[in-house]
Amino acid sequence: MGITDAEYTVRYINTRMKERFGPVEGRKCHRALAGRENPCPVCPVRSILHDGEGSFRYVARDLRGRIYDSSATPILLADGGKAVIQILNDITDRSRAQEVIREQTEGLKSLVTEKTAEIGQSELLRRLLLDRANDAILIADPAKDRILSANRMAEAMTGYTAAELLAMKHRDLYAAGGFERLVAPLYGDGGDGVQSARVEIIAKGGRRVLADASASAAVFRGKKVVSVICRDISQYLIIDKNMRQLAGVIENMSSSVIIMDLNRRIVYVNPATQRMLGYRAEEMLGRRTAEIFDGVPGNQPDLSGLIMREARNGMWEGEFFGRRKSGEIFPVLLRMCAIRDERGVVSGYAGIAEDISGRKQLEEALIQKEKLSALGELISGIAHELNNPLTGVLGYIEIIRQYDCPAEMREDVQRLYKEAIRCQHLVKNLLTFSRRPAIHKAPEKINSVVMLSIELRAHHLRQEGIAVRTALDDSIPATMLDSAQMQQVFVNILNNAQHALALRSGGRAITVSSSMRGGSIAVSIANNGEHIPPDRLEKIFTPFFSTKAFGQGTGLGMCIAQRIVKEHGGEIRVQSMEGSETVFTVEIPFVRPPSARAFTRTS
Numbered sequence: 001m002g003i004t005d006a007e008y009t010v011r012y013i014n015t016r017m018k019e020r021f022g023p024v025e026g027r028k029c030h031r032a033l034a035g036r037e038n039p040c041p042v043c044p045v046r047s048i049l050h051d052g053e054g055s056f057r058y059v060a061r062d063l064r065g066r067i068y069d070s071s072a073t074p075i076l077l078a079d080g081g082k083a084v085i086q087i088l089n090d091i092t093d094r095s096r097a098q099e100v101i102r103e104q105t106e107g108l109k110s111l112v113t114e115k116t117a118e119i120g121q122s123e124l125l126r127r128l129l130l131d132r133a134n135d136a137i138l139i140a141d142p143a144k145d146r147i148l149s150a151n152r153m154a155e156a157m158t159g160y161t162a163a164e165l166l167a168m169k170h171r172d173l174y175a176a177g178g179f180e181r182l183v184a185p186l187y188g189d190g191g192d193g194v195q196s197a198r199v200e201i202i203a204k205g206g207r208r209v210l211a212d213a214s215a216s217a218a219v220f221r222g223k224k225v226v227s228v229i230c231r232d233i234s235q236y237l238i239i240d241k242n243m244r245q246l247a248g249v250i251e252n253m254s255s256s257v258i259i260m261d262l263n264r265r266i267v268y269v270n271p272a273t274q275r276m277l278g279y280r281a282e283e284m285l286g287r288r289t290a291e292i293f294d295g296v297p298g299n300q301p302d303l304s305g306l307i308m309r310e311a312r313n314g315m316w317e318g319e320f321f322g323r324r325k326s327g328e329i330f331p332v333l334l335r336m337c338a339i340r341d342e343r344g345v346v347s348g349y350a351g352i353a354e355d356i357s358g359r360k361q362l363e364e365a366l367i368q369k370e371k372l373s374a375l376g377e378l379i380s381g382i383a384h385e386l387n388n389p390l391t392g393v394l395g396y397i398e399i400i401r402q403y404d405c406p407a408e409m410r411e412d413v414q415r416l417y418k419e420a421i422r423c424q425h426l427v428k429n430l431l432t433f434s435r436r437p438a439i440h441k442a443p444e445k446i447n448s449v450v451m452l453s454i455e456l457r458a459h460h461l462r463q464e465g466i467a468v469r470t471a472l473d474d475s476i477p478a479t480m481l482d483s484a485q486m487q488q489v490f491v492n493i494l495n496n497a498q499h500a501l502a503l504r505s506g507g508r509a510i511t512v513s514s515s516m517r518g519g520s521i522a523v524s525i526a527n528n529g530e531h532i533p534p535d536r537l538e539k540i541f542t543p544f545f546s547t548k549a550f551g552q553g554t555g556l557g558m559c560i561a562q563r564i565v566k567e568h569g570g571e572i573r574v575q576s577m578e579g580s581e582t583v584f585t586v587e588i589p590f591v592r593p594p595s596a597r598a599f600t601r602t603s
């Protein structure tokens with residue numbers, strides 16, 4: 001194997017080639033290998049790198065006359081230049097064996113008249129040559145379809161002894177179709193020349209051997225014979241198949257695969273890498289990994305260099321931040337290892353990377369859940385401790401309110417009473433958040449729950465000049481729900497709407513509507529007050545987050561509402577844009593009550 005650059009200079013040869021041609025690295029390939037002053041007429045370097053052809057296959061001959069089956073493909077060098085990698089397969093012995101057969105065939109014509117001793121010597125020489133051949137060689141008699149001679153390689157390939165082969169019919173040695181393609185055309189009276197085909201040899205025990213074979217016909221002692229030369233290619237095809245399967249697996253992996261050379265330049269990326277980073281393959285090939293991963297906020301300096309140094313002695317595994325073509329930063333889990341050649345020398349690096357954004361979000365959600373669980377337990381204890389003295393305060397206020405007090409004192413007592421009631425509501429919300437009361441569903445019409453919620457807030461809404469309009473679908477049937485908890489959901493949304501309308505001067509309105517949407521029931525509550533900014537909109541269901549001023553809310557109302565709706569199997573959504581109404585939509589699945597009779601609520 002050798003590598004030649006676009007200037008026809010040999011850049012690298014492996015040990016086998018060095019033994020055959022000597023240390024020719026740095027020399028022009030046409031001088032070192034073919035003894036020519038100018039490039040060869042058939043030259044893979046010119047055809048691939050200068051004429052733009054793809055892979056190239058040809059037969060070449062060296063200075064000593066040896067014949068090679070050569071294949072060439074383009075590669076990218078470590079310095080970014082282009083080159084051609086050539087794989088030379090010495091087929092001299094096979095060609096010579098064919099020549100020997102032809103020579104022997106011609107020689108047999110003249111040996112017919114020679115003495116018996118001379119014929120015996122020729123036969124001995126022929127047997128010596130055949131047994132030293134690297135390919136299986138068979139000589140057959142077309143008239144009797146019998147094998148006349150088989151060399152040692154034929155015995156090794158088929159598993160039969162020479163005696164067993166000579167006792168067989170020639171055609172029985174091939175799988176279906178093989179004999180007809182390769183040998184049969186030469187068996188007829190007009191058969192001549194050379195036939196080539198890829199055939200399956202049926203070895204002893206039924207084992208099948210795939211071989212590249214060539215057959216030729218000749219006349220020996222006035223009788224036609226056919227010689228067949230076979231080369232076992234089973235192992236080559238298995239290796240090729242395994243390589244193709246491996247390439248297919250890598251191409252279809254969901255994880256990113258990147259291969260780099262010793263200079264940290266990217267030489268291969270699979271489609272998953274392209275999807276993860278947003279680059280096309282051609283945009284990454286030849287680039288240094290530092291251009292993509294180094295300098296990203298959160299990564300240490302010379303990250304790629306550190307990974308390469310540690311991977312050189314084994315495997316590096318860790319997390320860091322990657323950057324997509326769009327500029328988006330995301331967390332990555334990488335496993336990097338060194339690639340070594342047949343001598344154990346590091347020739348590059350391979351890495352498998354995975355975008356772990358989803359996993360990180362899940363971890364954060366679990367941490368937040370644990371925090372909320374601990375916080376709920378703390379809140380429950382504090383709320384119970386506050387509830388007892390608060391009950392006492394309210395009791396004494398009630399006693400004071402029974403006395404005939406001066407007007408100023410009555411106002412103070414009334415203010416104290418309102419603040420104590422507000423504290424009691426806060427404690428109730430805290431207990432509701434921490435306890436997660438069980439859902440008790442019963443047949444109920446959603447419109448009845450909505451109207452009861454509106455009635456509970458009607459007095460406060462009228463006081464602030466807020467008009468409530470309803471557009472409820474009377475045809476919505478009863479469904480299974482917890483009316484008390486769903487009422488809490490709607491009351492919380494109405495409270496939020498009232499707060500949003502507080503800063504609006506005139507024309508304050510809340511519109512409540514209901515409808516059936518497929519197998520779900522939807523209730524929408526819209527208000528024309530202040531819109532919710534985008535940065536707050538995404539946090540509106542977060543516990544203890546509130547758009548109200550400090551002291552005016554706990555930030556638990558919408559969190560509790562969302563939990564209740566989810567426990568009913570539904571969802572709650574909010575839309576709010578500047579210049580448009582803010583709309584909260586509660587959607588729950590319709591569940592038919594178990595009773596066959598229609599259920600009607602009277603209120």
